Amino acid sequence: MEQLTLQDWSRYTPMQRFQRYACFALAALVVAWALGSVNIIWAWVWDAPTQMGDLFSRMVPPDPANLDQILLALWDTVNLATIATALAVLLALPVAYIAAQNTTPNAVTLWIGRFILVSSRSVNTIIWALLFVAIFGPGIVAGIVAIMFRSIGFLGKLLGEAIEEIDPKPVEALQACGASHFKVVLYGIVPQVMPTFFAVSILRWDINLRESTVLGLVGAGGIGVILQGAIDTFNWQEVSTVLLAIIALVVTGEIVSSYLRRRIL
């Protein structure tokens, strides 16, 4: 008893302490390597605050001269995101169905489904947009297809997980009653995944709204086209108007999606 009270309290055993220090040392080494070998012109770094200040001083006050065009582009952006999300949801349904272990017809379809999901999700929207601008030419079609290609993986993965987590009893009950396969899906599975379906679609719509604001930078339509144009012509006051418009769009999107989520769930 006496000895215990005299001992110093320590949070870690020596071994744990050694492991922690080893982790910290490793992290420090990696950071030092990155910092030492990265190709940075340090003069630009020291100059950066001045340059940033200069840029922002050019941006005020925002110039509303082109506001009607900006609002039009904003409207196109919303439509682009909405249409692409809707189409992606339709396409994601069969993919989710074959990518879920309990509904997929056989191992081959499961594998195909998983492959579609992984390849869709691992390529970023902007990279998809680069590809589709090369295919369809600059414009909104490339943007819609790019957002669709990226969203299918996201929607399909989350919906597939929802399908895998359903309660199998209603499905068995329907099967025991001799319901056709289509009816089993419609009455046994669909009602159980409905809430997830809406929640996931709304979430993706919100994400797509953000993503579609930048598609124009690689030529795939939306408000980004105007932003790129204003930047290329050094029209910084218009740039700040566009940036404010994008903030307004994103914040509105967040409010709408959280309202819808609360209404539906």
Place this chain on the structure above:
Amino acid sequence: MSAARDHWHKPPFIANPLLRYGLYAAIAVYVAITLATLPIDWDRAAQGLARAGRIFGGAFPPSFQRSELLIDGFLESLKIAILATVGGVLLSIPIAFMAARNIAPLPVYYLGRAIIILARSFHPVIVAIIFVKAVGFGPFAGILTLIVYSIGFVAKLLAERIEEIDPGPVEAMKSAGASFLPTLVYAVVPQIMQRQIGLSIYQLDSNLRASAVVGIVGAGGIGATLANAFGRYDYDFALAITMVIVGVILISEAVSGAIRKRIA
């Protein structure tokens, strides 16, 4: 008395028929209007299939001839991701304390929240083009961009964690007469440390993905290499880069998932 129904019908999703059909009509009108007003060049889009054939014909087989360029691009992306994660995480900690309702006084709280909202509003690509214009092409612009991106995510989640801490240790320290800073260090930090490390590892993974994208607008790393390959119609090299990007992302996702599982 109404006739007994011998068939069960699925109850409609929206009970009120007026609202239901109104909603359907509204959706149809919306789709019609959008399709009519969207500036779509159908002729140009129709040529897409032929072009896609040409592009994929040019892309197969992927070319790894200039693998040196590929490796350099990736190392640069990795460095950008590491430095941005360190910078972003370090800046996130004070901002998270500012944005935690139970720690910060109200004006500071609003300032912290405003910083987080601003950092989250813009897609990293927009932040990147602005930094590229301000500080020039190259990895420095990429690092600044991803620092902003990291603050938006790490500071937000860390602030939420701080708001959920057990107030007991804080009260104990205060009643023992500790000043503000020791209270933070000994009563708050130990409670959020684990979340902070998990978030940092997640953010490193996330920054590595994002660094491929911000490079497309000139902020350094593998994205710059990819955009160049696309610009010069080197589709076989572009495919090789994309394949490696996907591979690296899958590996980094697996590694970060494994680490987070071990420390959580």
